[in-house]
Structure formats: C-alpha cells, structure tokens
Amino acid sequence: MLFKKVTVVGLGLIGGSLAWALKQSGKVEEVSGVDIEEKTLRYAIRQGIVDNGSRSIQESIEGSQIVVIATHVGLIPMIAKAIIGCSAPETILTDVGSVKSSLIEEIESFIPPEYSFVGGHPISGTEHSGITFSNPNLFNSKRCILTPTSKTSLSALNKVKSLWEAIGATVLTMDPETHDRVFAFVSHLPHAVAYTLINTVASEREPENILSFAGGGLKDFTRISESSPEMWSEILIANRKHLLDSIQAFKEEIERLHLAIENNDLQALMEQLRRAAGVKKSLD
Amino acid sequence: MLFKKVTVVGLGLIGGSLAWALKQSGKVEEVSGVDIEEKTLRYAIRQGIVDNGSRSIQESIEGSQIVVIATHVGLIPMIAKAIIGCSAPETILTDVGSVKSSLIEEIESFIPPEYSFVGGHPISGTEHSGITFSNPNLFNSKRCILTPTSKTSLSALNKVKSLWEAIGATVLTMDPETHDRVFAFVSHLPHAVAYTLINTVASEREPENILSFAGGGLKDFTRISESSPEMWSEILIANRKHLLDSIQAFKEEIERLHLAIENNDLQALMEQLRRAAGVKKSLD
Numbered sequence: 001m002l003f004k005k006v007t008v009v010g011l012g013l014i015g016g017s018l019a020w021a022l023k024q025s026g027k028v029e030e031v032s033g034v035d036i037e038e039k040t041l042r043y044a045i046r047q048g049i050v051d052n053g054s055r056s057i058q059e060s061i062e063g064s065q066i067v068v069i070a071t072h073v074g075l076i077p078m079i080a081k082a083i084i085g086c087s088a089p090e091t092i093l094t095d096v097g098s099v100k101s102s103l104i105e106e107i108e109s110f111i112p113p114e115y116s117f118v119g120g121h122p123i124s125g126t127e128h129s130g131i132t133f134s135n136p137n138l139f140n141s142k143r144c145i146l147t148p149t150s151k152t153s154l155s156a157l158n159k160v161k162s163l164w165e166a167i168g169a170t171v172l173t174m175d176p177e178t179h180d181r182v183f184a185f186v187s188h189l190p191h192a193v194a195y196t197l198i199n200t201v202a203s204e205r206e207p208e209n210i211l212s213f214a215g216g217g218l219k220d221f222t223r224i225s226e227s228s229p230e231m232w233s234e235i236l237i238a239n240r241k242h243l244l245d246s247i248q249a250f251k252e253e254i255e256r257l258h259l260a261i262e263n264n265d266l267q268a269l270m271e272q273l274r275r276a277a278g279v280k281k282s283l284d
Numbered sequence: 285m286l287f288k289k290v291t292v293v294g295l296g297l298i299g300g301s302l303a304w305a306l307k308q309s310g311k312v313e314e315v316s317g318v319d320i321e322e323k324t325l326r327y328a329i330r331q332g333i334v335d336n337g338s339r340s341i342q343e344s345i346e347g348s349q350i351v352v353i354a355t356h357v358g359l360i361p362m363i364a365k366a367i368i369g370c371s372a373p374e375t376i377l378t379d380v381g382s383v384k385s386s387l388i389e390e391i392e393s394f395i396p397p398e399y400s401f402v403g404g405h406p407i408s409g410t411e412h413s414g415i416t417f418s419n420p421n422l423f424n425s426k427r428c429i430l431t432p433t434s435k436t437s438l439s440a441l442n443k444v445k446s447l448w449e450a451i452g453a454t455v456l457t458m459d460p461e462t463h464d465r466v467f468a469f470v471s472h473l474p475h476a477v478a479y480t481l482i483n484t485v486a487s488e489r490e491p492e493n494i495l496s497f498a499g500g501g502l503k504d505f506t507r508i509s510e511s512s513p514e515m516w517s518e519i520l521i522a523n524r525k526h527l528l529d530s531i532q533a534f535k536e537e538i539e540r541l542h543l544a545i546e547n548n549d550l551q552a553l554m555e556q557l558r559r560a561a562g563v564k565k566s567l568d
Contacts, residue, residue: 074550123497123499178493181488182493182494182497183497185484185485185488185494185502186485186494186495186497186498186501186502187497187501187502188501189481189484189485190481190501190502190504190505191501192538192541193477193481193505193538194501194504194560195541195556195557195560196534196537196538196541196560197473197474197477197534198560198563199537199556199559199560199563200469200473200530200533200534200537201469201470201473201563202559202560202563203533203537204465204469204530204533209466210466210469210470211470211563213407213466213467213470213471214470215407217470217471217472217474217475217478217508218469218470218471218474220474220478220504220505220507220508221474221477221504221505222563223504224501224504225557225560225561225563226561227561228561229554229557229558229560229561230554232557233550233553233554233557234550236545236553237545237548237550237553240545240546240548243545244542244545244546246484246488247538247541247542247545249484249487249488250480250481250484250538251535251538251542253480253483253484253487254476254477254480254531254534254535257476257479257480257531258528258531258535261520261521261524261527261528261531262524262528264521264524266358266517266518266521269517269520269521270513270514270517272479272483273479273509273513273516273517274513275483275486276478276479276480276482276483276486276509276513277509277510277511277512277513279482279483279485279486279495279506279509
C-alpha cells in the first residue's frame with residue numbers, strides 16, 4: 001500500500017478520473033472525495049469512483065496524507081487555504097491546474113512551513129467536463145508535469161510523483177515559469193485563437209449560411225471551442241503574462257501574412273505556409 | 285449514357301477522384317485525363333481511374349462535351365485559354381477551384397460566346413493531395429457549389445449539374461461573390477490562422493520542448509496546416525479581397541480578447557468564450 005488515504009477535492013472530469021484510477025490501482029487504502037454538488041458525490045460513491053465523500057473539506061480530509069485540489073484554476077489558492085486551516089501538519093497538498101506560477105506564488109505566500117504544496121499538471125483531458133465523463137484510464141501512459149520550487153520538500157515531491165506513477169502516468173518536472181510559457185504557446189493560445197475564430201465567423205452577416213459550410217476547415221476549430229468557457233476564462237487570466245506574450249507574437253505573425261496577401265506577394269506567402277508545413281512534419 | 289466523353293485536366297486528389305467516380309458511374313462513355321506528369325497518367329490508366337490520358341490538352345479533349353479543369357487555382361484561367369484554343373465550339377468548360385470570382389471574371393473576359401464556362405467547387409477534400417489519395421466516393425453525398433453568372437448558359441449549367449449528380453453530389457448554386465465571402469470565413473481564414481498559429485509556436489524559443497507538448501491543443505491545428513503550401517498560397521491570394529476582410533474582422537476580435545486579458549477582466553473574457561461555445565452548439 002502506497003498511501004493510507006488520499007482525498008480529491010473537486011470531482012470533475014480530472015478529479016473523478018484521478019480518484020477512480022487511484023481506487024483501481026489498489027495502492028491507496030481509502031480514496032475520499034469532496035464536491036459542492038450532492039448529486040456528484042452520490043454518483044461518485046455509487047460508481048465506485050471514491051470510497052466515501054462529503055461536501056465538507058474538513059470531514060473528508062481527516063487522516064489524508066495527500067490532498068489533491070482538482071477544482072477550477074481560480075479556486076485553487078482559496079481551497080488550499082481552507083485545507084491548511086483544517087488538516088494535520090505534514091499533509092501534502094497538490095493540484096492539477098493547467099497554470100502554475102501565479103497560484104504557486106500565492107499559495108507559497110501563506111502556506112506554513114510544516115505543510116507542503118507540490119504543483120501538478122496532468123497532460124490529459126478532453127473537451128468534456130464533469131464526473132460523468134471520468135475514466136480511470138485517463139492518465140495511463142500520459143505525462144504529468146510537477147513544478148517544484150525552491151520551497152518544495154523533496155520528500156513531498158517524491159510522494160506526489162509516486163501517486164501519479166501508481167496510475168500509469170510518466171512524471172516529469174519543470175519550473176513553474178517554463179511550464180506556463182510552454183502551455184501558453186501549445187494550449188492556451190490555441191484555445192484563445194479557436195474561440196476568436198469562431199466568434200469572427202459568427203459575427204459575419206449571414207452566419208447561418210456560412211456555418212452550414214463549416215466542414216470547409218472551420219470544424220477543426222470547433223472541438224476546442226467546445227471546452228468550458230468558465231474553466232478556460234480562468235485559465236487564460238491565470239496565465240496572463242505568458243499568454244499576452246504569445247498573443248503578441250501571434251499578432252505579429254498574422255500581420256506578416258496580412259501584408260503578404262495585401263501585397264499580392266505569392267512568394268512571401270508561400271514561404272510562410274511552407275514554414276508551418278515543415279513544423280507539422282517535425283511533429284509526425 | 286449521360287455524356288459521350290468528359291476530360292479532366294489535372295489528375296490530383298480532386299481530378300483523380302472525379303474521373304474515377306465518373307468511370308464508375310457508368311454514365312460517361314469515355315473519361316480522358318490530362319496531366320503534366322507521365323507517372324500520374326500511367327498510374328491513372330493502370331488503376332482504371334481514366335480510360336485514356338495524355339500530357340497534351342489538344343489530344344485528350346477531342347470530342348469531349350465537358351472539360352473539367354482540376355489544377356491549382358492559379359493555373360485555371362491559363363488552362364481555360366488553352367482549352368478554348370483547341371476545342372470545338374459548344375464545349376462546356378468547368379472547374380473545381382475553391383475561389384470563384386476572380387477566375388470567372390478573368391475567363392469571361394476572353395471566352396468566345398460559342399463556348400460556356402461554369403464555375404464549380406465541390407465541398408470535399410482532405411489535407412492530402414495527389415492521385416494516389418484519390419477515391420471514387422469522395423463526392424458521394426457531398427455538396428458541389430456551381431456559381432453561374434449572367435453570362436452562363438442555362439443549358440451548360442444543367443449539364444454540369446447532371447455531371448455532379450451522376451456521382452452522388454448534391455448541387456447548389458451561389459453567385460461567385462457570395463461563394464468567395466462564405467469560403468473566406470469558413471475555410472480560407474481558418475487555414476490562414478492555423479498556419480499562423482503553427483508559425484507563432486515554432487518561432488518561440490525552445491520550440492522542441494514546446495512542440496513535444498503539442499497534444500495540449502495545438503494538435504487540432506496541425507492537420508489543417510498539413511495542406512499543400514503551394515495550393516493554399518494560390519487560394520489565399522486568389523480570394524484576396526474577402527480574405528483580407530475576414531482577417532481584419534479576426535484581428536478586431538483578437539484585440540477584444542487581448543484587452544480583456546490585459547485588463548484582468550474575467551467577466552468580459554468569459555462572455556466572449558461563451559459566445560463561441562454557443563456557436564459550436566448551433567453546429568451540432
């Protein structure tokens with residue numbers, strides 16, 4: 001047995017899948033869940049996703065060695081504060097948020113030295129959300145990034161690492177700023193651009209006529225823009241600094257494209273498109 | 285038998301699939317192909333995609349009632365001129381280009397009154413190109429847009445319509461400007477944005493580290509940016525006027541997003557993202 005008790009706070013797609021995977025791993029004696037929705041808790045208990053659950057953090061976390069915060073990004077620091085207020089010292093806190101620096105900075109500003117917080121981000125998920133989409137294999141063979149700082153205890157880091165490895169994930173570490181810069185470019189900017197593209201098309205006159213031809217290329221962007229607006233607006237704001245840099249870089253790049261088309265410069269345009277096609281090849 | 289002979293000029297993905305579908309339909313007595321590549325012609329004949337083929341337009345089109353131009357957009361007017369120079373009057377010319385107004389305008393400026401040109405755009409295709417990807421069912425149950433003008437003869441329009449219907453496509457008509465505006469928004473702008481996004485990410489320092497996390501959202505954009513840069517730069521330039529409008533609208537939309545993030549305005553940002561998510565729902 002790896003852990004006697006782990007509590008997951010927030011039983012959405014990620015939290016539900018994590019709790020379920022831990023249960024199925026057989027390496028955690030007791031998996032407890034916290035959610036604000038009674039309905040979600042009942043579902044989680046009925047499906048065997050958790051051993052027990054409650055709406056109260058205090059009630060659920062008693063005796064937990066690790067508490068995983070799996071709520072929306074915007075709530076993580078507040079939940080961390082609540083956990084610290086009612087848990088035993090030496091409890092290890094970790095999270096699954098897609099943005100790291102700003103929350104870690106905030107949490108480290110108030111966390112007492114006898115507690116540990118280890119930032120985490122499993123690279124997995126779908127455009128869906130909610131416990132009914134959860135899946136105990138969601139993290140199997142996927143990567144999970146942990147983002148220790150100079151304040152993170154090595155022992156806490158290793159425990160959180162073993163938690164993710166117990167459910168089949170490959171753990172790698174990155175400093176929070178690098179993490180946020182990488183994900184600004186590969187995830188947050190693409191989401192921002194997809195939402196923007198859909199809004200641009202929908203604002204055009206005759207949107208219905210236009211949308212009936214969405215198969216012409218637009219459809220590729222709609223999966224991403226299906227993701228929860230509430231969750232994503234919090235993520236985009238939380239990674240504000242790096243995201244603004246990436247949007248700026250994107251604006252300069254589209255300006256180049258705009259100019260090539262405006263100038264009827266087929267050569268310059270083809271060169272830009274070829275550059276992108278080359279990147280695609282390197283991804284294959 | 286619907287037609288005695290149809291010639292397809294340009295045996296790429298679209299031309300090859302069209303020729304093959306016409307052969308299989310049993311409604312065309314003879315399907316002839318023209319391509320500049322000997323290798324492509326040999327492949328097309330060996331696979332039974334065409335009955336015969338040649339590198340010479342003059343040789344292949346003899347006796348054809350309809351000649352379909354299925355080359356890159358930039359070549360269509362020149363090929364139309366060559367066909368007119370060596371075909372019998374009353375030959376019907378049509379094409380499969382994704383942009384219509386500029387080429388139709390050019391072709392109508394030189395086409396003699398005894399010939400007919402009917403603009404066409406089958407809404408089908410993949411990110412692949414070349415005859416080896418062709419598929420006789422590519423247009424089955426897909427839409428094909430024809431874009432007649434005041435100069436198009438009704439009889440020619442009906443013949444081209446019956447050609448597409450013979451291979452299972454649903455034909456609808458649209459004026460060339462409306463077509464180009466719709467496709468600027470649903471297809472050309474999304475392609476331009478996808479290429480731009482990939483280039484933005486690739487220009488960032490540590491691109492390799494970044495690209496290894498492309499699964500975070502970027503991957504959705506890479507299929508589209510895999511499309512042929514040569515073909516797409518011609519399409520983007522050919523639909524310059526409407527595309528520039530759509531890029532301008534996109535730039536204004538991303539400016540709004542930029543501003544909401546810069547101002548830490550979660551409410552405004554969420555409202556923008558919700559608008560896009562609503563559009564997605566209307567597409568389902």
